[in-house]
Amino acid sequence: MSFDYHWHDFLGNLGVLLIIVSYFWMQIGRISGQDPLYSIVNAIGAALVLVSLYFDFNLSAFLVETFWLIISILGLFLGSRKIRRIGVHRDE
Numbered sequence: 001m002s003f004d005y006h007w008h009d010f011l012g013n014l015g016v017l018l019i020i021v022s023y024f025w026m027q028i029g030r031i032s033g034q035d036p037l038y039s040i041v042n043a044i045g046a047a048l049v050l051v052s053l054y055f056d057f058n059l060s061a062f063l064v065e066t067f068w069l070i071i072s073i074l075g076l077f078l079g080s081r082k083i084r085r086i087g088v089h090r091d092e
Contacts, residue, residue, distance in 0.1 A: 009056075011048045012048060012052025014048055015047065016049060021041070022038055034079060040072075042075075045068075050062070050066065050069065
């Protein structure tokens with residue numbers, strides 16, 4: 001049995017590592033789930049896993065990572081709106 005490890009496998013594994021580390025950081029209180037860094041790291045991680053899935057497709061993993069990416073982007077969007085709203089109220 002042979003094991004071929006390609007650049008896209010490395011990117012997928014890096015993406016998994018980013019997602020796990022960001023979740024771990026949140027669980028131990030190092031960052032908040034509302035912190036933009038949490039959403040950014042999750043979005044990058046999900047995108048990297050999706051790149052690897054392009055070359056070795058798995059529907060279940062594709063669905064999880066697609067929703068993970070969408071939810072992370074939504075978190076960034078909602079977080080930026082909240083920051084802007086706070087900034088507007090501070091200026092008043």
